[in-house]
Amino acid sequence: MTDRLKKKLAQLASKEVGKVTFSELLSRHNSWKVGGRADLFIEPENTQQIARILHFVHENEIPLVVIGQGSNLLFDDVGVRGVVLKIGQQLAAIRIVGNTIVAGGGAWVPQLARRSMQAGLSGLEHCIGIPGTVGGLVIMNGGSQRKGIGDNIVNVTIVDKTGVIQLLTQEECDFSYRHSALQGSGCIVVGVELNCPAGEIKQIRREMLADLQIRRHKFPRKLPNCGSVFLSTTEMHATVGPPGKVIEDAGLKGLRIGQAEISQQHANFIVNLGGASSADILTLIAQIRQVIQENIGFNLGCEVRYVSPQGVIKPAHL
Numbered sequence: 001m002t003d004r005l006k007k008k009l010a011q012l013a014s015k016e017v018g019k020v021t022f023s024e025l026l027s028r029h030n031s032w033k034v035g036g037r038a039d040l041f042i043e044p045e046n047t048q049q050i051a052r053i054l055h056f057v058h059e060n061e062i063p064l065v066v067i068g069q070g071s072n073l074l075f076d077d078v079g080v081r082g083v084v085l086k087i088g089q090q091l092a093a094i095r096i097v098g099n100t101i102v103a104g105g106g107a108w109v110p111q112l113a114r115r116s117m118q119a120g121l122s123g124l125e126h127c128i129g130i131p132g133t134v135g136g137l138v139i140m141n142g143g144s145q146r147k148g149i150g151d152n153i154v155n156v157t158i159v160d161k162t163g164v165i166q167l168l169t170q171e172e173c174d175f176s177y178r179h180s181a182l183q184g185s186g187c188i189v190v191g192v193e194l195n196c197p198a199g200e201i202k203q204i205r206r207e208m209l210a211d212l213q214i215r216r217h218k219f220p221r222k223l224p225n226c227g228s229v230f231l232s233t234t235e236m237h238a239t240v241g242p243p244g245k246v247i248e249d250a251g252l253k254g255l256r257i258g259q260a261e262i263s264q265q266h267a268n269f270i271v272n273l274g275g276a277s278s279a280d281i282l283t284l285i286a287q288i289r290q291v292i293q294e295n296i297g298f299n300l301g302c303e304v305r306y307v308s309p310q311g312v313i314k315p316a317h318l
């Protein structure tokens with residue numbers, strides 16, 4: 001860390017910005033359990049504090065990474081030279097009135113899905129097994145069964161990269177498959193308003209239980225992982241099947257680099273056998289892509305995002 005950065009981070013930490021920790025281990029904050037230390041780790045308590053932080057880092061050109069549960073992120077072993085901002089429990093309120101659900105950016109997605117079911121609202125059944133926050137889900141337009149959270153969104157409240165609070169409509173977010181216009185904009189999702197049609201509680205519960213059962217059966221649960229590593233494309237799905245099948249058909253299940261292994265249970269998952277490095281995982285990703293490209297001519301793209309030490313977030317294959 002340079003002297004200038006050290007001074008600026010100390011200045012930021014002395015402001016009212018929430019809970020601050022210097023040199024926090026990032027492997028504690030992602031589901032792969034990988035990553036070095038962040039110079040400054042902040043857990044803000046409200047939107048005003050987030051706006052204050054963003055204004056400061058923008059003015060002072062300090063690298064900033066925002067995270068939720070870290071269930072879709074690969075941190076580098078070197079960590080992050082700058083600020084990591086975690087949006088979590090302090091911004092996790094969920095309120096339901098009629099067909100409208102208002103949730104904080106830090107709300108836990110399975111909890112959001114459960115609350116909607118209890119209120120007799122449908123549309124979020126596909127989210128019940130996604131172990132992330134609402135903010136992370138919105139940015140990724142995450143979901144399952146080829147649905148995305150964007151389908152039910154009315155508007156999203158963000159703090160933009162300069163620290164200004166804004167309300168964006170569904171159209172402005174421009175949701176498409178696992179994509180939104182918010183990606184790469186440097187904004188932080190602090191809240192969301194969803195509209196969900198009424199449904200029958202029993203039926204909604206049945207669908208959610210079925211989804212959870214499939215996940216329990218198909219996905220590795222005991223070893224740290226980041227969910228599906230590669231994205232499915234319509235063309236690939238129609239011709240050779242989803243990435244898990246393609247990787248399995250190529251005989252790669254169980255391939256291991258260091259302590260990272262292609263799951264024996266589901267080939268689109270990479271598991272951490274204990275102490276895997278970011279380099280182990282990135283090398284394994286590169287090898288899978290090379291084999292698939294050579295075998296069947298498809299370029300697999302990553303759903304998982306890599307966070308560089310400079311705080312740049314990109315799909316892990318880039």
Ligand SMILES: Cc1cc2nc3c(=O)[nH]c(=O)nc-3n(C[C@H](O)[C@H](O)[C@H](O)COP(=O)(O)OP(=O)(O)OC[C@H]3O[C@@H](n4cnc5c(N)ncnc54)[C@H](O)[C@@H]3O)c2cc1C
Nearest residue numbers: 068069070071072132133135136137142143188189226227
């Ligand atoms: C076992 C397992 C199963 C999974 N199943 C699915 C699935 O079925 N469908 C699916 O879509 N995903 C799935 N995932 C991936 C992941 O859970 C989702 O992408 C989730 O929505 C990410 O949320 P997060 O809070 O963990 O975000 P993080 O991983 O912390 O961050 C992901 C991205 O969102 C950004 N971000 C996070 N919070 C905010 C915020 N408040 N404002 C702005 N940007 C933010 C980060 O900067 C990063 O770019 C799975 C993961 C695991 C481990």
